[in-house]
Amino acid sequence: MASMSSVPRPKHITDRYKIIGFISSGTYGRVYKAKGKNGHVGEFAIKKFKPDKEGEVGYTGISQSAIREMALCTELSHPNVVHTVEIILENKCIYIVFEYAEHDLLQIIHHHSQPNRAAIPARSIKSIMYQLLHGLLYLHRNWVMHRDLKPANIMVTSKGEVKIGDLGLARLFQRPLNTLFTGDKVVVTIWYRAPELLLGARHYTPAIDLWAVGCIFAELLSLRPIFKGEEAKMDNKKSVPFQRNQMQKIAEILGLPTKDHWPLLSSMPEYAQLANLSAGNSRVASPQTLHKWYWNIVHMNKYPSDPASMTPGKEGLALLKGLLEYDPQKRLTAEQALQHPYFTDDDKPGENCFEGSGIEYPLRRVSQEDNDIRTSSLPGTKRSGLPDDSYGGRPAKRLKEA
Amino acid sequence: MAANYWESSQRKYWTFSKKGLADVRRAQESEPANKQLIATYPLPERRLLNIYFHLQLAKLAKRMSVRQQALATAQVYMRRYYTKVEIRTTNPYLVLATSLYLACKMEECPQHIRIVVGEARQLWPELISSDTSKLGECEFNLISTMNSQLIVHHPYRSFIDLQTTFSLVQEEVSLAWSAINDHFLTDLPLLHPPHVVAITAVLLAVVLKPTQGNLQSHAQSLQTAMSTIAVPPSNTAPTTAQARIQKLITWLAESSVSIEAVVDCVQELISLYDVWESFNEKQCKEQITRFVKALALDK
Secondary structure (H helix, E strand, O other), X not given: OOOOOOOOOOOOHHHHEEEEEEEEEOOOEEEEEEEEOOXXXXXXXXXXXXXXXXXXXXXOOOOHHHHHHHHHHHHOOOOOEOOEEEEEEXXXXXXXXXXXXXXXXXXXXXXXXXXXXXXXXXXXXXXXXHHHHHHHHHHHHOOEEOOOOOHHHEEEOOOOOEEEOOOOOOEEXXXXXXXXXXXXXXXXXXXXXXXXXXXXXXXXXXXXXHHHHHHHHHHHHHOOOOOOOOOOOOOOOXXXXXXXXXXXXXXXXXOOOOOOOOHHXXXXXXXXXXXXXXXXXXXXHOOOOHHHHHHHHHHHOOOXXXXXXXXXXXXXHHHHHHHOOXXXXXXXXXXXXXXXXHHHOOOOOOOOOOOOOOOOOOOOOOEOOOOOOOOOOOOOOOOOOOOHHHOOOOOOOOOOEO | OOOOXXXXXXXXXXXXXXXXXXXXXXXXXXXXXXXXXXXXXXXOOHHHHHHHHHHHHHHHHHHOOOOHHHHHHHHHHXXXXXXXXXXXXXXXXHHHHHHHHHHHHHOOOOXXXXXXXXXHHHHOOOOOOOOHHHHXXXXXXXXXXXXXXXXXXXXXXXXHHHHHHOOOOHHHHHHHHHHHHHHOOOOHHHHXXXXXXXXXXXXXXXXXXXXXOOOHHHHHHHHHHHHHHHOOOOOOOOOHHHHHHHHXXXXXXXXXXXXXXXXXXXXXXXXXHHHHOXXXXXXXXXXXXXXXXXXXXXX
16 A cells, blocks of 8 residues: 655755766667765666757657656566666656666677687576576566567676666567557567567567577577678668568578468568578578587587586577577477476576686776766767677667657 | 556555545645645535546547547546645646656557647647647656656456456446446546456446446446345346346455455445536636636646
């Protein structure tokens, strides 16, 4: 029951937080690292949303993605989802205050992909996957689709806890008023985008998040994106181009999807595009297969054949196959994935993904260039050493709001 | 959480006991700054104002072809906002338009701010500024006042499940549906969980003969109907209607839904239909316009 409420006292961001530096920027605005002030203890990441139009002096209305993120962040609470401390609205700006996470999966992958470094320990990967799937199961049980899972959005604390972050594209999918497609024409960063999205599905399901989890799993193993396609840019605002190159990258490993295996395939709006996908691309015609890709990676990254704690093993391949399944209805759900022998057999996943690894990961880069959270410097005009999305020319998510 | 009412901010922060809600309002009214305003600018009683706001909001929603669910969310936003803010310190027309603008975004059927302001100005030309930043600023206040707790659980979803459980026929469905729509005009969204409202709607639909027309004309027979559910029907030759009422009562008894809560919902709806008799749109409009203009709240 609600208690007696009085008129809320306005909170000021600068009374409660001392900004230590700038972390990253994106289309939404900027993220800062901060310390609590005046008895408010701890480290925090503060996401500051820019006003809808740059340089606008008046109120222009808050973007739908900011509204979604605020609304979901106030409701969500799970150990594997980034915790929202508070939301402050002040001076035309929105600040979402999150618990601070020292690392993220992109940074961890990047660290291991440096020359002469070993791959990510198999135990760490298992723990990361287990925690990631737990967070995702919680979101899906609460009818929340994340829609932008990728390594940069998966946070890891210094205690080795994995937390799903960035709900800027997330939305509720229980009995939607419109098809999900009507709201946002394009979701999910291209390399992690599920085949049904690439084929133009109007009514997609939480299975799109599991495809992205499969891509992340593959990337943790191989240290590079498994399907690194080139994005076809939108030529005008009305039509969404078919992502031919991305679909080819998938087919080069998995082969082309078939109607026998995926019965609803032929009802996909872009189905006809599949017919000529192998034209001029011999790798699509004779695909590598996930099996070969996997064992090749296991070999190259020097995972031993046993013991179970040292290698992702054959169950790792089975899980990967279940996640990178073309037919969204056959793809593993978060719940099914968590019951997979990969997690339940032999070596059980740990709660701390760093446990026993002995690896010191670098701390998150924090730039001192811009540490006044109140200044009106425009997002994107200044950049910290390495903004999160920029390793190896990573594509940013594309979001087109109707 | 989002799909779970029990973990929701709605249950934790926006569901009041009757006394709790009355206390909140009394505290608001007794603030010195508000006392003066209340004395200077009398307004019709809250339920009449709610009817007025509902009618205005429905007009605006209709112009923009907004779906019922977004309209319902807007009504809840207004109700919540005014538990924290004295109405005479606001331009209710702006709050109303802003609630709908925000609700449309939240319910995934967004409307452009300029469209909302344009349509609102068509309806209330003297009372809404053409400056869209006014609506933007109001949105900011609305979200801040509601602590960013924007996800609203409505009775519609529970009702869709119950409708199957009790095999309601089309007339009953529409009767129940209108009971749910009407509950947004009362304090019920602040007092009871959505599934209690949904079961109340089913009860009304089953107990009343749908052929009797709309609910409003039946405040009297509702009272009678309520007394019949208290007495289990006799065993002699139960009619189909009686059998279903019996099923409903059994269901209620086995569920964790409190009968008192359901009775309270029915009473609240009855009193809404009662007070509707004395609704005077012109008077509401004049009294609102008076304080909005005198205090320059439309500027």
